[in-house]
Amino acid sequence: MSEATIPPGTQAPVFYETDEHHHDAGGSTMLGFWLYLMSDCLIFAMLFAAYGVYGGSYAGGPQPHEIFELPLVALNTSMLLLSSITYGFAMLAMNDGKVRAVQGWLAITGLFGLAFLSIELYEFSTLIQEGAGPQRSAFLSSFFTLVGTHGLHVTFGIIWLVTLMVQVGRKGLIAANQRRLQCLSLFWHFLDVIWIGVFTFVYLLGVLR
């Protein structure tokens, strides 16, 4: 029985496996990137938990409603939201195969991202000048860690975005670049989802407290 089945049986499946493996190279990237985003989500969950625990420990220092400027936060939020929709337009241009349009929308997205970062850095520098720096209290430490980590993500997102603009310019909308653009799309929209949590739980609830 074993004599009859082994020689032909072991040969045949090898070809199917290699074929499937070749195809999955692109397909599994999106799932893998999604899993990375989920683990990133847990990092932010822990930072939110830290803020939730320390958010009321002012150590006699400034309280949220004294230092948070909601008009500035609203402006910041709109910058990030606008960058989300312009990234969406870049993806639509990618589906149509328009290289120039993709680069244009990516550039606009990057500018909105830079505007967001500038406003956030302005806010941080104002807070530190007012004596509400991260060393002041546990509340401010956890605030700077949470919002700063989000800002760092946006910074790396912009670096990635510029890299992709150059790559799309040099190689066009090849399959690999399309996959990269899709990954950055997930990353960019994911950062906007995190920001919903930040402006609701940190800024709005902080001012209400």
Added chain:
Amino acid sequence: MSADTHHDHGHAPGAHGHDPHDNAHGHGHSSEGAHGSRKDYLIGFVLSVILTAIPFGLVMSGVIADPRITAGIIMVFALVQIVVHMIYFLHMNAKSEQGWTLMALIFTIIVLTICLAGSMWVMYHMNLNMMPNMGGDASAM
């Protein structure tokens, strides 16, 4: 780099050359389905603007006298907006990657809920139990 050039040679027009290959396999459909339409993005954007503007308006104007009711409302708005972003911007659905993205998301939400609720619960009770002693120390300082 070498992989890119290899692809470039294989399918000169890039996107269009690759599509039939993907569809023939059936696997490629999941990544194809991850794109949203212009309508999806616009619906998502309009909903997000509304769902962002209302909480900011409520808090900045202070229409509702009781801050606890306002807090409850804006938290509901945040949850709804997160779902809107997931559907219209991140294109979540039960079918993408044979349902594995949704599975990963549900798992993450479970872990996230346990960690967040657990941390808050434990620390709240610890604060409650420690308060008398800590308070005494603080006043003595």
